[in-house]
Amino acid sequence: KHLILIGPPGSGKGTQSPIIKDEYCLCHLATGDMLRAAVAAKTPLGVKAKEAMDKGELVSDDLVVGIIDEAVKKPSCQKGFILDGFPRTVVQAQKLDEMLEKQGAKIDKVLNFSIDDAILEERITGRWIHPSSGRSYHTKFAPPKVAGIDDVTGEPLIQRKDDTAAVLKSRLEAFHKKTKPVVDYYSKKKIVVDLQAEKPPKDVTEEIQKVLSS
Ligand code: AP5
Ligand code: ZN
Ligand code: ZN
Numbered sequence: 001k002h003l004i005l006i007g008p009p010g011s012g013k014g015t016q017s018p019i020i021k022d023e024y025c026l027c028h029l030a031t032g033d034m035l036r037a038a039v040a041a042k043t044p045l046g047v048k049a050k051e052a053m054d055k056g057e058l059v060s061d062d063l064v065v066g067i068i069d070e071a072v073k074k075p076s077c078q079k080g081f082i083l084d085g086f087p088r089t090v091v092q093a094q095k096l097d098e099m100l101e102k103q104g105a106k107i108d109k110v111l112n113f114s115i116d117d118a119i120l121e122e123r124i125t126g127r128w129i130h131p132s133s134g135r136s137y138h139t140k141f142a143p144p145k146v147a148g149i150d151d152v153t154g155e156p157l158i159q160r161k162d163d164t165a166a167v168l169k170s171r172l173e174a175f176h177k178k179t180k181p182v183v184d185y186y187s188k189k190k191i192v193v194d195l196q197a198e199k200p201p202k203d204v205t206e207e208i209q210k211v212l213s214s
Pocket of ligand 1: 201
């Protein structure tokens with residue numbers, strides 16, 4: 001299966017991906033996670049991406065298309081993948097189609113996490129993540145067993161630099177201007193499924209499972 005998850009910041013893409021990935025043996029490709037790792041390691045890619053990310057703007061299409069082009073060729077992705085946070089512009093979507101065509105593959109479903117913008121600030125400002133695994137928690141909606149500590153490894157949790165109310169505004173603006181047209185791009189291909197992403201995480205998981213088993 002080849003899936004795309006599209007939704008605004010805080011809509012639940014990163015929460016649902018690990019669950020779905022394990023169940024269907026897919027690889028989870030999250031451009032945001034990959035870029036944050038590059039920034040932390042101060043690689044040339046990370047150095048180029050940092051400024052835009054800190055401001056809540058999109059990184060250039062060339063940079064992210066390059067990362068995905070590498071990633072989809074990995075052996076672990078040959079059974080299929082979940083794209084989380086990519087494509088985010090129509091240009092990225094077109095490049096992805098070209099890449100997949102070469103592999104004789106295609107996108108099966110686009111899961112559109114639909115949610116009111118007003119709910120997102122509380123989700124974003126309460127999020128804590130475990131950087132090396134990508135696991136995320138929420139102080140109110142999904143608290144770790146011990147505050148500030150990852151349940152699995154016992155390592156400390158951190159907050160993302162772009163998870164402030166002010167930067168969220170720019171991220172939402174980028175989503176509406178540049179990423180909404182990507183939903184229209186896939187709607188024309190009749191592969192978009194709308195999810196009610198304001199429901200509790202378990203309900204969203206069930207909705208996705210229903211879509212994938214049909
Ligand atoms: P990225 O990392 O992709 O961030 P994003 O799109 O803003 O999405 P988030 O990770 O904030 O949200 P999510 O949907 O994963 O939410 P989560 O499940 O964690 O991108 C970051 C930056 O990188 C971009 O701004 C850009 O600069 C750059 N970038 C990345 N990809 C790019 C691309 N393709 N092109 C150009 N630039 C790119 O949930 C959030 C919180 O809510 C958590 O605390 C969680 O526990 C909680 N929660 C989740 N679900 C629920 C629920 N159902 N009910 C209650 N709480 C919930
Ligand atoms: Zn995410
Ligand atoms: Zn919105």
